[in-house]
Amino acid sequence: MTTADRPDHPKAKERFNEEGATFAVRGADKPDLDAGVAAIRNVLKTLPARPGVYRMQDARGDVLYVGKAKVLKNRVTSYTQVTKLPKRLQRMVSQTRSMTIVTTRTEAEALLLEAQLIKRFRPAYNVLLRDDKSFPFILLREDHAFPQVRKHRGARRSKGQYYGPFASAGSVTNTLNALQKLFLLRSCTDSFFANRTRPCLLYQIRRCSAPCVDRIGKEDYAELVADAKLFLAGKSTGVQAKLGQQMAAAAEKQDFELAAVYRDRLRALTYIQGSQTVHAEGLGDADIFALACTAGQICIQAFFIRGGQNWGHRSFFPAHTADVPEAEVLTGFLMQFYEEVPPPRRLLLDRDLPEASLVAEALTERAGRKVEIERPQRGARRKLMEQAKRNAEEALDRQMAESTTQGRLLKELTETFDLPEVPQRIEVYDNSHIMGTNATGAMIVAGPEGFRKNSYRKFNIKSAQTDDDFGMMREVLTRRFARLGKEDPDRDQGDWPGLVLIDGGRGQLNAALEILEEQGIEDVPIVGVAKGPHHGREGREVFHLPGGRELTLPVNSPLLFYLQRLRDEAHRFAIGTHRAKRAKSLTTSSLDEVPGIGPSRKRALLMHFGTARAVKSAALEDLERAPGISSAMARQLYDYFHPRG
Numbered sequence: 089m090t091t092a093d094r095p096d097h098p099k100a101k102e103r104f105n106e107e108g109a110t111f112a113v114r115g116a117d118k119p120d121l122d123a124g125v126a127a128i129r130n131v132l133k134t135l136p137a138r139p140g141v142y143r144m145q146d147a148r149g150d151v152l153y154v155g156k157a158k159v160l161k162n163r164v165t166s167y168t169q170v171t172k173l174p175k176r177l178q179r180m181v182s183q184t185r186s187m188t189i190v191t192t193r194t195e196a197e198a199l200l201l202e203a204q205l206i207k208r209f210r211p212a213y214n215v216l217l218r219d220d221k222s223f224p225f226i227l228l229r230e231d232h233a234f235p236q237v238r239k240h241r242g243a244r245r246s247k248g249q250y251y252g253p254f255a256s257a258g259s260v261t262n263t264l265n266a267l268q269k270l271f272l273l274r275s276c277t278d279s280f281f282a283n284r285t286r287p288c289l290l291y292q293i294r295r296c297s298a299p300c301v302d303r304i305g306k307e308d309y310a311e312l313v314a315d316a317k318l319f320l321a322g323k324s325t326g327v328q329a330k331l332g333q334q335m336a337a338a339a340e341k342q343d344f345e346l347a348a349v350y351r352d353r354l355r356a357l358t359y360i361q362g363s364q365t366v367h368a369e370g371l372g373d374a375d376i377f378a379l380a381c382t383a384g385q386i387c388i389q390a391f392f393i394r395g396g397q398n399w400g401h402r403s404f405f406p407a408h409t410a411d412v413p414e415a416e417v418l419t420g421f422l423m424q425f426y427e428e429v430p431p432p433r434r435l436l437l438d439r440d441l442p443e444a445s446l447v448a449e450a451l452t453e454r455a456g457r458k459v460e461i462e463r464p465q466r467g468a469r470r471k472l473m474e475q476a477k478r479n480a481e482e483a484l485d486r487q488m489a490e491s492t493t494q495g496r497l498l499k500e501l502t503e504t505f506d507l508p509e510v511p512q513r514i515e516v517y518d519n520s521h522i523m524g525t526n527a528t529g530a531m532i533v534a535g536p537e538g539f540r541k542n543s544y545r546k547f548n549i550k551s552a553q554t555d556d557d558f559g560m561m562r563e564v565l566t567r568r569f570a571r572l573g574k575e576d577p578d579r580d581q582g583d584w585p586g587l588v589l590i591d592g593g594r595g596q597l598n599a600a601l602e603i604l605e606e607q608g609i610e611d612v613p614i615v616g617v618a619k620g621p622h623h624g625r626e627g628r629e630v631f632h633l634p635g636g637r638e639l640t641l642p643v644n645s646p647l648l649f650y651l652q653r654l655r656d657e658a659h660r661f662a663i664g665t666h667r668a669k670r671a672k673s674l675t676t677s678s679l680d681e682v683p684g685i686g687p688s689r690k691r692a693l694l695m696h697f698g699t700a701r702a703v704k705s706a707a708l709e710d711l712e713r714a715p716g717i718s719s720a721m722a723r724q725l726y727d728y729f730h731p732r733g
Contacts, residue, residue, distance in 0.1 A: 121170060124181040128167050131187045135161045139198045140191040141205060144213075147185045151209040156198035160189060176411045180213045196450040199443075203423035215420040216407040223429055224260045225252030226267075228316065233306055234281070234299040235313050237273045239264060251320045253429050255392055255400025263399070270327075270353050271316040272297035272304075279687075294352065321395045328354065371396055371469070373432035378476035379418055379439065380484045384410055387487060388421055389480035391472070394432070401476075403483035405537070415441050426451055435461045438473050494536055497650045501587070504647060505633065507613050511586025512536060516658040518591040519549075519560045529564035530662035533585075534654055544661060558599045561590065565603045573607060585612060591655055593618035597632045617655050629655075682728050684721060692716040704729045 140160045144153045157163030167173070167181055192198045206214050227240035229248040239260045244250050254260045267273055274281065274296050276288070281300045290296035297304040297312065304312075315327050335350035376391040386409045392399040404425075409417050419441055431451045441447060444461045451459040464470040502510045514534045519527065529547035533540040547564045576583050590596045597616035604612060616632035629652070631639050641648040685693075696714045697703045703711075703725070711722035 121178065121182040124184040125168050125170060127185050128164060128181070128187065131189065132161065132164060132168070135164060135189060136191060137161045138191045139193070139195045140189060141198050141201045142190075143188040143205065143209070143211075144180060144184045145186045145188065146183045149186070151205075151211045152180050152183055153211050153213040154202055154205045154209065156195070156202040158195045158198075160191070174411055176213065195446060196453055199423060199446060199450040200454060203420075203427050206420070207424055207427050213408065215409055215412055215417050217421055217424040218405055218407045223253035223255075224257050225250045225254065226260060226263060226320070227251075228273075228313070228320075232278065234274060234309050236275060236278070236281075237264065237267055237316070238275055249317070251394065252399070253392060255390070255402040259400035267316055267319070268295040270319065271312045273312060273316060274299060276300070294349065323395070371472075372434065374434040374436055375432050376436045376472055376476045377418065377422070377438065378473060378480045379414055380477065380480035381414055382484055382488065385484060385488060386414070386417055387480050387484035388418065389476045389483060390425075391476050401479060403480070403487075405484075405487060415439060419443055419447060422447060423450070426454065431455045431459050433457070433459060435459065436469060436473060437461060437463050438477055439463065490538070491536065494538065497647055498536060500647050501650070504639070504641075505587070505613065505615055505631075507587060508611075509586065511613075513540075513582065513585045514587045514589065514654065515585040516589040516591070516654050517561065517564060518655075518658040518662040519557060519564070527560060528662065529560060530658060531564070531568065532654070532658045532661050534657075539657060546661075557592065558595060561592070561596055562599055562603055565600055566607075569604060569607055569609060573609075588612055588614045589651070589654060589658075590614060590616045591658060592616050593630070594632050594636075597634070601634060617651065682725060684724060689716060689721070 137159050139156075139158050141154065141156050142160060142164055143151050144155075145151055155163065164187070167177070167184075170178055170181060173181065190201060192201060206216070210216055222241045225240045225244070227238055227244075227246060227248050227250055229236045229238075229246060231247040235248070239257070240246070240250065252260075254263070264275065268275065268290070272295065275290070276296075284300040287298040287301055287303060288296070291298040291303065297309060299306075299309050315330070319327050331350050331354045335347050335354065338344070338347035338350060371393050373395065374393045376393065378389045380387045380389070386406055388404045388406065389401060390404065391401045404421065406417060406421055418437070418439070422435070431454065435448075435451075437444075440463055441461070448459055448461045464473045498510050501507070512535055516532050516534070517529065519529050527549035529549060531545045531547070533543035545568070547567060549560050549563055572583060575581075588600070590600050593616055597614060600614050600616075604610070604614070614634065618630050618632060619628065628643075629640065629648070631641070631651075633639070641651075692715050693703050694700065697706060697710075706726075708722060708726045711717060711725050712719055714722070717725070
C-alpha cells in the first residue's frame, strides 16, 4: 500500500470523505426503532460488499457509533435484525436517522480509520479511551553541535530521537535525572547555551559537562551522547563496563578527581538498575496490558518497557463499556491508544483477542515495521503479566471505593445545597493577580470520577480594571457561558455544569448571578465559598447561596473536606497559570513587537538605554547614537512609538 493510500494520510482522508459522502442517506426524523431500521435499509440499497467503516448518526447528524467491517453489506444488514441485537444496540438503532459509509481496500485499513474517527467524534456507543492526555517522551535533539536532552509532549516535529512513551511526567523526570548524572548532557535551551560565559550550577553539582563554555569538546560530548543512546536502548551493561574501565584507567594515572566522577556515575547507574520495580531484561521494546472487570467496571493496566527498562505504568478506565465483551473493549482500547503513540515491536496481553491477527496487521501498517501480539504462557513474561493483572485488579478496587465515597459525597452535596439533581459536572472558578498585573482566571472541573483535568480552562483577563475581583469574575463567567450557549444550546453534550462554585463571598455570588441572568440562564446552581470570621482557618468557611442564605459545615464533615479540596485545586491552578504568565512577561518587552528588531538589536538597545520604557521615550537623536542602530532603523523605532496623528 502506498503512503497516500494509508487511512491516516491527508490525501487518503480526502478520498475517504468523498466516498463517504456518496453513501450518506437521510432517513426519517421520528425517534423510534422502526424509523432507525428504515434509515439503515435505505443505505443497504447502495451498499457495496467491500471492507470499510460506517458511521451511524442521529437526526441532528451527531455520530452515535463508528464501526468497521470486512464486508460492509453483511455487517450493516445485521442492524436490521433488531431482535438479535442487545438492548444497547437497539437503543442506538432507534436513534439512527442516517449513515455515512467509507470504503477501504483492506480490513486493516478499516480498523485504522475506525480508531481515527472514534477519536475525532467520540461517539456515545463506542468504547472510549477516557484518558486522552498526550504521553511524555524524552527528546534527544540532533539539530545542534551539542545535542540537548529534554522532556517533550505533543507533535514530534523537532529533529532528533524520541524515546517513550513514559507513563507519567514523574517517570520522565527520573530518567532525565539519570541521564544528567550518568552522561552529563545539557538540558538548557539554545539561547541560554549561547549566552553563557561561565558554567551554571548543573556543572558544579556534576549534572552537566558544560559544553557551553568549552569544558568539553565536540568529540568527547558526542561520545557521551552515544553512551546515552545505548542506555536508552537498554544496553546499560556495556555502558557500565565502559565506565568501570574509565574509572580504573583514571585511578591508575592517579587522576583521583576524574576517577571519583566515574565512580559517581557508576553508582547512579547501579541505583537505577536496582530501582526497577518491573524487571524485563531481554524483553526489548514491549507494552504489557492486563484487564480487570468488576460489576461492569473495567480497568486496563499498562506497563511500558523500552530496551528492557521499565518506563512506568498507568491505569486506564475506558468509558461506555457496559454490556460490551471484554475482548472487544481491549481491542477498541488498543487501537485508540496507538492512534497517537507509536506501537512497540511486541504487545503482551492477558487474554486472546478474536481479531489479534487483524490488530497486529493494522499496527504493523501504522508503525511501518512488524508488530507482534502474544499472550505469555510461562516464564518471566508470564510473571510480568501476572504482576500487571494484580495492578489492574488493585487499581479497579481503589477506583470503585473512591467512586462509592464520591457518590455519597455528591448525594450529600445535593441535599445540603438543595440541588435539583446530583451534579455530574462541577465547575469551580478562581482569579489570580498581583496589583492588577498578569491577571488570569481559572476554571477547574470535577465529576463523579474525580477531577477532569483535560476540561480545565484558563482565561487571560482583558478588561482594564484587572484589580477589580468582581470585574474579573464578571469577564470570566461572561466568556464561559456565552461560549457554552453557542456550542451546546440544547445542553445535551455534558458540558453544562450541575453546580458552579465561586471562590468568594456574597459580592462575588451576586455578580455571578447577575451575569447569568443577563444571558437568560436561571437554572444553573451557584454557591459562593468564602472564609469565615476566623480568617484563614480551615473549617470556618461560609457557603453563600442565592436568596441571601448562608450555611457552615461541621469542621470534621467529609463534605467540607471535599469542598475545600475543590477550592484548593482551583486556587492551585489559578496561581500556577498566573505564575506562568508572569514568568513569560518578564522575558518579553514592547521591543519584541517592533518590526526589524531582533534579539541582537534588542540586546544592544537595552544595554544602551537600560529599559524598554527608556527606549520608547527616547528622542530620535538619542536613538541614532545607540550602537548598532542605523539612522533608518532609529527613524523606524521612533515612528513606531510616536505615530503621527
